[in-house]
Amino acid sequence: MTTLATTRPNPLTAGQLPRGAVWVTLAGCLIVGGVFDSLLLAPFNLGPSLFFGAVLFLPVMYGLSRAVEGRRTATDRTATHLIAGAFVVTLLPLASLVWETLSNGIARFDAQFFTWSMRNVIGDGGGALHAIYGTLIVTGIASIIAVPIGLMCAIYLVEYGRGALSRSITFFVDVMTGIPSIVAGLFAYALMTMLLGPGTINGLSGALALSVLMIPIVVRSTEELLRVVPNELREASYALGVPKWRTIVAVVLPTALSGIVSGVILAVARIIGETAPLMIAAGFTNSINTDPLHNPMMTLPVFVYDQYAHPGVEREFYNERAWTGALTLILLVMALNLIGRVIAKRFAPKSGR
Amino acid sequence: MSKRIEINDLNCFYGAFKAVEDVTMTIEPRSVTAFIGPSGCGKSTFLRTLNRMHEVIPGAYVEGQVLLDGDNLYGPGVDPVNVRRQVGMVFQRPNPFPTMTIKDNVLAGYRLNNRRMKGSDADALLERSLRGANLWEEVKNRLDKPGSGLSGGQQQRLCIARAIAMQPEVLLMDEPCSALDPISTLAVEDLIQELKETYTIVIVTHNMQQASRVSDQTAFFNIAGTGAPGKLVEMGPTEKIFSTPDVKDTEDYITGRFG
Numbered sequence A: 001m002t003t004l005a006t007t008r009p010n011p012l013t014a015g016q017l018p019r020g021a022v023w024v025t026l027a028g029c030l031i032v033g034g035v036f037d038s039l040l041l042a043p044f045n046l047g048p049s050l051f052f053g054a055v056l057f058l059p060v061m062y063g064l065s066r067a068v069e070g071r072r073t074a075t076d077r078t079a080t081h082l083i084a085g086a087f088v089v090t091l092l093p094l095a096s097l098v099w100e101t102l103s104n105g106i107a108r109f110d111a112q113f114f115t116w117s118m119r120n121v122i123g124d125g126g127g128a129l130h131a132i133y134g135t136l137i138v139t140g141i142a143s144i145i146a147v148p149i150g151l152m153c154a155i156y157l158v159e160y161g162r163g164a165l166s167r168s169i170t171f172f173v174d175v176m177t178g179i180p181s182i183v184a185g186l187f188a189y190a191l192m193t194m195l196l197g198p199g200t201i202n203g204l205s206g207a208l209a210l211s212v213l214m215i216p217i218v219v220r221s222t223e224e225l226l227r228v229v230p231n232e233l234r235e236a237s238y239a240l241g242v243p244k245w246r247t248i249v250a251v252v253l254p255t256a257l258s259g260i261v262s263g264v265i266l267a268v269a270r271i272i273g274e275t276a277p278l279m280i281a282a283g284f285t286n287s288i289n290t291d292p293l294h295n296p297m298m299t300l301p302v303f304v305y306d307q308y309a310h311p312g313v314e315r316e317f318y319n320e321r322a323w324t325g326a327l328t329l330i331l332l333v334m335a336l337n338l339i340g341r342v343i344a345k346r347f348a349p350k351s352g353r
Numbered sequence B: 001m002s003k004r005i006e007i008n009d010l011n012c013f014y015g016a017f018k019a020v021e022d023v024t025m026t027i028e029p030r031s032v033t034a035f036i037g038p039s040g041c042g043k044s045t046f047l048r049t050l051n052r053m054h055e056v057i058p059g060a061y062v063e064g065q066v067l068l069d070g071d072n073l074y075g076p077g078v079d080p081v082n083v084r085r086q087v088g089m090v091f092q093r094p095n096p097f098p099t100m101t102i103k104d105n106v107l108a109g110y111r112l113n114n115r116r117m118k119g120s121d122a123d124a125l126l127e128r129s130l131r132g133a134n135l136w137e138e139v140k141n142r143l144d145k146p147g148s149g150l151s152g153g154q155q156q157r158l159c160i161a162r163a164i165a166m167q168p169e170v171l172l173m174d175e176p177c178s179a180l181d182p183i184s185t186l187a188v189e190d191l192i193q194e195l196k197e198t199y200t201i202v203i204v205t206h207n208m209q210q211a212s213r214v215s216d217q218t219a220f221f222n223i224a225g226t227g228a229p230g231k232l233v234e235m236g237p238t239e240k241i242f243s244t245p246d247v248k249d250t251e252d253y254i255t256g257r258f259g
Helices: A021-040 A046-069 A071-108 A111-115 A129-160 A163-177 A181-196 A203-227 A231-239 A244-272 A276-281 A300-309 A315-347 B043-049 B080-086 B102-106 B108-112 B119-132 B152-165 B182-195 B208-214 B238-243 B248-254
Strands: B005-014 B017-027 B032-036 B060-068 B087-090 B170-174 B200-204 B217-223 B230-237
Touching: A021 A046, A046 A071, A071 A315, A111 A129, A111 A315, A129 A163, A129 A203, A129 A244, A129 A300, A129 A315, A163 A203, A181 A203, A181 A276, A203 A244, A203 A276, A231 A244, A231 B080, A231 B087, A231 B152, A244 A315, A244 B108, A276 A300, A300 A315, B005 B043, B017 B043, B017 B217, B032 B043, B032 B208, B043 B170, B043 B200, B043 B230, B080 B087, B087 B152, B102 B108, B102 B119, B102 B152, B108 B152, B119 B152, B119 B182, B152 B182, B182 B200, B182 B208, B208 B238, B217 B238, B217 B248, B230 B238, B230 B248, B238 B248
Parallel strands: B017 B230, B032 B200, B032 B217, B087 B170, B170 B200
Antiparallel strands: B005 B017, B005 B060, B217 B230
């Protein structure tokens, strides 16, 4: 037996706005916002118009939806629109930043930029090879210092640490997270002065400053990842008669490896853009210097700052180089993130059948 | 390959809290001994003292003696790692190593203990252990797949294979079937019957039918109240415990009048 749906109204139905109503309303509100803006602020401005339109849209849409669909759906829609709005507002600066850097940096994104230093370059031409070398060397050394220390510190905190010592280490790691980067630069400079005499400015010093900033990030992310490794796995390993250190090396670390790797990559990405400590500790130069132990070493962020802040007579060449330097830095960070993701995927515990 | 365990006046603590009090018992080799009792009565805690896994928990310690064929597990200078190599353990929830393949999981005990073995020996051990755990036929074509891709029951049998690959003297099982369906449970119970030919087996279970099906000896643990330590109430041949126990509490528990 079949019941025909048409015999009586279905009590389960509720009013529904037609599809596309949201977009039509949004467009309407934006137009009204634009008109309002032109009347109020005389010439038309895109930013305020969008803002007025969006502010108008929320109550209008709520009223419409409430009239047709009822209160629950109307509230739901408002929440959805607020969240979508927050998403757009969050993405706008990123999109704008990438666009600005790309459009301004692409002009000098050429072979010369990646094969020349700034030695004896005045005005046009020149490149950032010295800064790219410097960034890679300084960040590389900083990682070599910070990653083992951070990893071992996290292993101690999670696997061995008990009582006052471990609590104070956790506390000081938190304090280190909050160290202003310029202070890390001063620390490295002071340390080098103490060890090698005053005025020692070199790549190693910059790497030291960066590692001070990097260690707490590595400790924190690794610690969190080690803590989520289930205790059952450790116990399973102990029950097989595997010693504790071997359990950590062969069971705990591999299980958390993918997360640890991406944590380290994120830490590198975080410090690769540091400027202030490197200005103090690694200094400025226009020449290629691949020796981290002697003489100043240029890095990309400092290069960008230097080109922008100390331009020569034809300013646009310096500005162009600054933008291209910034673009290179963004691409480097992006490449690091991609590599991190690939590695994380590679090492992730497999669950396929 | 199978040793007798004697426990004398054993007390287990978690910090200041005494979880198990004054347990004295003898566990016979080549037999299955079941621990039954209400939740929180210290069965699992007590079981974990038999391979020194109790002390892995911060603040936990033990007083008393556990003799494995006369050797005290808690004697001075005893290395818990050596104890655990002789007394294997299977846990409540299947816990294969997620980063390892089925093969590596079974051989984990050897590999992680840095023992070298020829490829052919490793393959033989792999097959023997997996056959021992009734898992060989199901996984022989996918030994290089991750162990976590198996079903729950298969994972538990993989963990049993991993434990018996170490050829321990004693095998401890902490509610090995509580996370499994009836068919997998049956497979594990059949397996226990086969394993007792070779090993001393101690099993904690909440399932009275399971205790009566698989065990030769049954020990009943009980607790006086919250915060009080658990005690061994009665231990004896399974048939006797399930038909004419000496203590009234045991009878009440088994017939379902409490717990």
